[in-house]
Amino acid sequence: MTLPGITPFDGTTLSPTSSSGASNVHEARNALGKRLRELRRQADLSGRQLAESLSWPASKVSKLENGRQTPTDDDIRGWTGATGSEHETESLLASLHTLEVQHAEWQRILRTGLKPRQQAHIEWDQKTRLFRAFEATVIPGLLQTSEYARARFAEGIRRLNLPNDINEAVQARMMRQEILYRPDKRFHFVLTEAALRFRLCAPGIMLGQLDRLISFSQLPNVRLGIIGFETRYATSPWHGFWMYDTERVLVETFSAALDLRQPQEIELYGNAFEQLAAVAGYGRSARTIINRVIEDFAPEAPEDGG
Template sequence: MSPSPSSSVRAAREALAARLREIRLDAGITGRELAARAGWSESKSSRIENSRTPPSDADIRAWCRVCDAENQSADLIAANRTADSMYVQWRRVQRTGLSRAHAASIPLYEETQNFRVYCSNVVPGLFQTPEYATALLSSIVAFRKTPNDVADAVAARMARSHVIREGDHRFAVLVEESVLRYRVGDPEVMAGQLGHLIAVMALPAVSLGVIPFTAQRDIWPLETFSVFDDRRVHIELLSAAVTVTEPGEVSQYVDGFSELTGIAVHGAAARSLITAAIDALK
């Protein structure tokens, strides 16, 4: 598993490793004895206990068996899987295509009331047109060499977008002005997408802000992220998806969103920037 940039992942791994060490100490055996009884090298036990190597489910079962703590293995395995899900490589999520992951996220979107979304590279998924989504997801499939199920993935993305018009949801969305200028698809696709943004702005549940190129920045452009009800944050990296749930770290993203909101323009000023981007396509 690749190292994660998220302190939440490290904290979860370290907490699991600490629990395994406590179990060993409670059993009154040394790391060398544990390794011998489990059939491992001593270095493997040390790497697991010092959070340098994530344990497998089988490793946890063996550890608990050797320490006569098999009644704790189920909880530890669950904690291990939670930590594992905080940092997931795209190649693992998308190994069978893109549509399954899109469909799996629909319940989270339906149950979330307050969305905060910041995008520095592409139009937010909830506000994408089918044509824009097709162009974007096609490029992802080509780059990551995943099975091509773009049509199904686009359909799932559009199905997920129903929350912007149905239910009790609120959307505070910020995009960098560069998002309006990046060419995803041909000029016709981009013109349709930008026109759709103007239409979405009129929805009562939506607040759309644009951070101008010329804004005096008190905070630098960040990675794309989404905050769900101030409870969890999804961060999109080139190689992986990161999920943050530790309250202190979630709070940092909420604070970052607030800072970015302070340099964004809304309403007529935002529409003017979108219109200028449309005009630039001609």
């Protein structure tokens, strides 16, 4: 699954050539409808027969099968019961629940400002033991300096016309970074060299950010990999994503957040992360790439780092 955009919130990046989050949800609803149709046909029932057995209007079966209406939990249970496919109930319910939560529009999420979004991460921060993040174009939120974070938040406020609580949002992000020092947490970050070079803020700010990356990479529970420009990829770096243990994958787009929790999707992203991590450089190799970028930025930065 590939989606467009660059988010300023947690630093997840997406391919500009891929489909929108909204169309992805539409496709998911269609896929669920097709699966329901398959179960009806396997039971050798017409749409009218199924509707009559469930005391539904005949049009409801057609709407559900063609993705024009989202089923409820009771609809799913009734469908599988009437078609003798109760063994499919849990899988279908998982698909339905993923569909319900995976697309949440930023305008709704951030209606009250940026700070609440940062605070909303705390629950998952507390329960997660292994954080895995891949970023292709920006520095991950947990590794950002306050100046870099401010630039990212400012972009979001400008683009989405949000309430300006940037100072509170930056403070909340910096407080979240305290989790990096907890010995019961492990972090594995993989970045592309492009993420170190994209000019999303002033050169002086980037220099401070790159220096911070080197510092964070030396924490005992943080593993930082950098994929250099010369590297040959086994998996295309279509977009960034975050993995919380094996429970959740978070992908952010220009317009929405995708919250993926189906086992098959988590497995797919887990495999993609491992393949991207396998071609990254770590330790001295990663620091060599970071220092190379620092040398390129240094001549452009004023002496006061502004």
